Amino acid sequence: MTAFFQSLGLSYEWAWTVATVAAIVIVSLLVMFSVAMVIYVDRKVLGAIMLRRGPNVVGPFGLLQSFADGLKVFLQETIIPTAANKGIFLLAPIITFTVALAAWAVIPFWDGGVIADINVGLLYILAISSMGVYGVVMSGWASNSKYPFFSAMRASAQMISYEVSIGFVLVCVVLFAGTFNLSGIVNAQQGFGFGLINAYAVHPLLFPMWVVFFISALAETARAPFDLTEAESELVAGYQTEYSSMSFALFWLGEYANILLMCSLNTLLFWGGWLPPIDWAPLYLVPGIIWFLLKTFAFFLMFSWIWATVPRYRYDQLMRLGWKVFLPMSLLFVAVTSGYLMATGHFDKVSTADMPAPATEIVEANPAQPTAVRGQS
């Protein structure tokens, strides 16, 4: 795309900027479209499990339901409570929404199909998802109302607790892949399982970590059975109670964009991303994005399935699971994984293949002998 804008007579850096902005707009619109469709799927699955029909009026099979809802919400009046802290009250949904979209910048949809293929992709995801808690906390505080505040307190404690174990799970994956770059992690999974299966999750050390990651992803996105932040029976609608019209819709869109992000992370980190499930040449004829979308969608179906079948956790059970079960377990697995990889000589392979030689040169750089590196100063 950069080349196209360059051909229009822009200098390289401006062409790159315009191309990147265009890519951001396209990806954001596609994510929003997927969110609309996925809300529809969610309601359909829930309906099917509860022996209802689900949305079936607007458009064929009710496909346009989400868009109708969006239009309705857009036309409603935005109500701001008198006692609310106006600026922060309005800022909170915007932050939730923006942060949910920003994380998509490093998600590779197919080989090379990524806006920013940065070295620290996984850390970027962690950083951005840790920002997500502000939308919730700010909305809870700014609403100046009991239930939103309770909900915000719950949400922040919950998100922080589960981020810790997610971090350790990611460390295990990174140890295997030898890189923080998401495309690199996917490529490292090619033929990982017995030279046949393109997935990290088949490894006995990584499968339990995938389970931990999946459950933590449910908790991180405040999805059932961990939806304590908007537990209807206790907290009305949680931190969204005082919100109306678009500000409410932004929370919803952001929440579902986050859920999709977690589904795609499951795909990328443990189930081979855009690679076909089996390392067999004819399967590579199917475009990578198809595999990626199929896998992500399968994870989303699991999310809705869980929503419909599992009762809500109690708050102390949630905290116990996060701190007393997942955290020690993932810590143990980090130690065991690194020990295993050390013993099997995995790191020798990684360091010769991927790590450029200067890394060791810096360590050994002796002030007495100026090297080429220091010569530039």
Add this chain to the structure above:
Amino acid sequence: MIQAIAFYFFATIVVGAAVMTIMAKNPVHSVLWLIMAFFNAAGLMVLVGAEFIAMLLVIVYVGAVAVLFLFVVMMLDIDFAAMRAGFSRNAPLGLAVAAVLLAELLLAVGAYNAGGITLGSPDGSAMQAAEVSNIEALGALLYGRYILLFEIAGIILLVAMIGAIVLTFQPPKPGARARQDVGKQTRRRPEDATVMKNPEIGQGVEL
């Protein structure tokens, strides 16, 4: 060109947010401005090519430390009038701290410009010239040359953590509320707790 625009954009916001942090009347607003400053400082880090440090800044400071700040400040019941009353009394102390910080800053800049830093030139180009990604360079240094310091830092943190737990830990008092046993709770079935009775009319139930 774009780099310059981005730099001045981030830098202006950092300085502006820092000023607002101390000017804002509401402490919650102060914390939010502080978070804004952290976040944009991370942007500056990205611009100089230290993307790993930038991400850590966001994860650690924005994602964890500032959340705790926000928590505490939101929970506090602050009397604004009482807070502002101490302004003139504390002003000399504040000015002294500011003077010390300024002196240190000038000293640091002076030392930096004087050169003699082994890992990288003052314009920070050496690391990039070596074509090593941030994480690898940092990892090689931390786990290579500075392994001892790194482990000492880790042990100090561990001691602090255990200390905090020891200080706040209270053994459950005998006779206090019974502790919950989650396994026992989930094993409990309706048969353990309920009995079906079909009493005669007017007889009631004896348990």
